[in-house]
Structures are given as C-alpha cells and as structure tokens.
Amino acid sequence: MSTRIAFLKGHGTENDFVIVPDPENALDLSPAAVAALCDRRAGIGGDGLLRVVRSAAHPEARAMAGEAEWFMDYRNGDGSIAEMCGNGSRVFARYLQHAGHVAEGDLAIATRAGVKTVHIAKNGDITIGMGRARLPEGDVTVTVGERSWPARNVNMGNPHAVAFVADLAHAGDLYTAPPVSPASAYPDGVNVEFVVDRGPRHVAMRVHERGSGETRSCGTGACAVAVATARRDGADPAVTGTPATYTVDVPGGRLVITERPDGEIEMTGPAVIVAEGEIDAEWLAQTFG
Numbered sequence: 052m053s054t055r056i057a058f059l060k061g062h063g064t065e066n067d068f069v070i071v072p073d074p075e076n077a078l079d080l081s082p083a084a085v086a087a088l089c090d091r092r093a094g095i096g097g098d099g100l101l102r103v104v105r106s107a108a109h110p111e112a113r114a115m116a117g118e119a120e121w122f123m124d125y126r127n128g129d130g131s132i133a134e135m136c137g138n139g140s141r142v143f144a145r146y147l148q149h150a151g152h153v154a155e156g157d158l159a160i161a162t163r164a165g166v167k168t169v170h171i172a173k174n175g176d177i178t179i180g181m182g183r184a185r186l187p188e189g190d191v192t193v194t195v196g197e198r199s200w201p202a203r204n205v206n207m208g209n210p211h212a213v214a215f216v217a218d219l220a221h222a223g224d225l226y227t228a229p230p231v232s233p234a235s236a237y238p239d240g241v242n243v244e245f246v247v248d249r250g251p252r253h254v255a256m257r258v259h260e261r262g263s264g265e266t267r268s269c270g271t272g273a274c275a276v277a278v279a280t281a282r283r284d285g286a287d288p289a290v291t292g293t294p295a296t297y298t299v300d301v302p303g304g305r306l307v308i309t310e311r312p313d314g315e316i317e318m319t320g321p322a323v324i325v326a327e328g329e330i331d332a333e334w335l336a337q338t339f340g
C-alpha cells in the first residue's frame with residue numbers, strides 16, 4: 052500500500068499553486084519533485100508550490116517563529132526557490148484559515164523575505180503588508196523581438212524589471228524569457244512586467260515570471276508596477292506625503308496596491324482554495340527522487 056501526501060490546489064487572481072501541508076518539515080521535496088507536481092499534464096499543475104511548515108521546524112524560519120507560527124516555503128514551477136510570492140502569501144493565508152489554523156483578522160507569516168503581516172477580511176479579500184520596494188540605480192532595457200523598452204528595476208524581495216509599453220500585445224507570446232540588459236543588473240534572474248495605462252491610477256500588466264513563464268498574475272510584480280508607475284506619475288508617496296493607490300489589472304483579475312509615505316506597501320486581492328486531494332508518495336519518490 053502506498054503512502055499518501057495531502058495537497059490542496061488554490062489560486063490568487065489565477066496565479067495558481069499546489070499547496071502541501073508539511074507542519075513538521077518532514078518532506079524533502081527536490082526541485083524535480085516540485086516541477087513534477089506543478090506539471091499541468093503529468094502532475095497536479097501550478098505556477099508554483101507552497102509548502103506549509105511550522106516556522107520552528109524549518110532552519111530558514113526558526114528565527115521568525117516568535118513572530119509568525121507558519122513559514123511559506125515557496126517554490127517556482129520549475130522547482131527553483133524564490134524569495135517572495137505575493138499571490139502565494141494570500142493563498143497561504145487562505146489555506147491557514149481553511150485548515151482552521153487561523154481565523155479572520157490579522158496574522159503574520161514567515162517568508163524568505165521576512166515576516167509579512169496579513170489581514171483576512173470578512174468580504175473574502177486578503178491584504179498583505181509587502182514591505183518596502185528597493186529601486187536599484189541604473190538603466191535596464193527589456194527586449195522582445197524588434198522592440199526594446201527602458202525599464203525600471205524594482206526589488207520587492209524578489210527582482211523585477213517594469214517596462215511601460217504602448218500595447219500589451221507587443222510583449223508577444225512570452226513563451227521564453229524576454230532578454231533584460233545589462234544581465235549584471237539581475238545576477239539571479241528577473242521577473243519582467245509589461246504595463247499599459249487604463250485610466251487615472253489604473254494600469255494593466257502582463258508578466259513573465261522567473262521560474263514559471265508567463266502567468267495570469269504576479270503579486271510582487273503588481274507591487275513593482277505600482278511603485279514604478281507612481282514614480283513615473285510624480286506620485287512618489289515619500290515626496291508627496293500622501294499614499295498612492297493603484298489598481299492593477301492582470302489577466303487573471305485585479306489587485307489594489309497602496310504605497311504609504313513611509314514606503315510600506317499593501318496589496319489586496321482574492322485568494323481561493325479550489326480542491327483537496329492526495330499525492331501518491333511512491334510515484335513521487337520513485338519517479339522524481
């Protein structure tokens with residue numbers, strides 16, 4: 052008889068995740084196993100995987116255990132590790148609520164980008180305190196085919212290049228990562244956002260994610276876009292002294308991002324659990340190690 056591992060499937064604005072509860076950090080999920088689980092044909096399917104581990108049980112999160120009971124071990128769909136996932140953290144919080152670990156209201160979760168504050172609202176939306184953006188100096192350029200755009204380097208714990216374009220279709224099919232230069236600006240790879248204006252403080256974006264390809268949404272990407280757009284619009288909250296709120300449409304829905312004068316950024320959007328099941332542990336171990 053084969054052992055089975057519980058999983059759930061969830062999404063936030065259609066950025067979808069395999070969720071694996073592993074409170075005691077007992078599972079050793081290799082990059083190949085993560086990629087197999089995220090495979091949309093041979094596996095469960097997802098842009099990434101969220102392993103739910105008690106902070107006290109994980110060496111990377113132990114120091115945060117006093118502030119946040121649960122650690123989000125986020126992996127990209129190709130099995131690589133990323134520092135932070137904005138949509139993933141909302142889905143992670145929804146899972147904790149679904150499993151009865153937390154109730155509506157405020158909580159904190161541990162991530163590789165530090166402890167993040169979360170508010171689960173009655174209306175179903177979840178707000179994450181995403182921390183502050185860093186804007187490394189230096190020009191970067193994004194290229195797709197014959198077209199190139201100057202882009203803004205924004206770090207939300209993970210790296211982003213934000214390019215304002217005339218038409219989202221100009222990003223092409225995004226089957227492969229758009230080249231960003233100079234490569235030295237992003238030694239660990241980069242997520243690339245393409246942005247168009249929709250109205251006052253309202254933009255739309257597409258994204259090619261490091262380690263996942265084009266996705267229907269990226270929460271850290273939407274924050275990077277809001278920050279880059281506020282700077283472009285002369286609405287930097289640190290300069291104006293007033294918060295800047297941007298509505299960011301993504302192919303999978305809508306996110307609302309507010310940056311405060313102290314630089315703290317909040318992201319609000321939906322998070323949904325869609326299914327629960329069991330992974331055949333023998334399949335995973337025998338096939339993917």
Ligand SMILES: N[C@@H](CCC[C@H](N)C(=O)O)C(=O)O
Nearest residue numbers: 133136137138209269270271
């Ligand atoms: N989809 C995520 C970002 C996931 C990590 C990213 N692919 C990276 O490698 O940095 C989000 O919602 O923020």
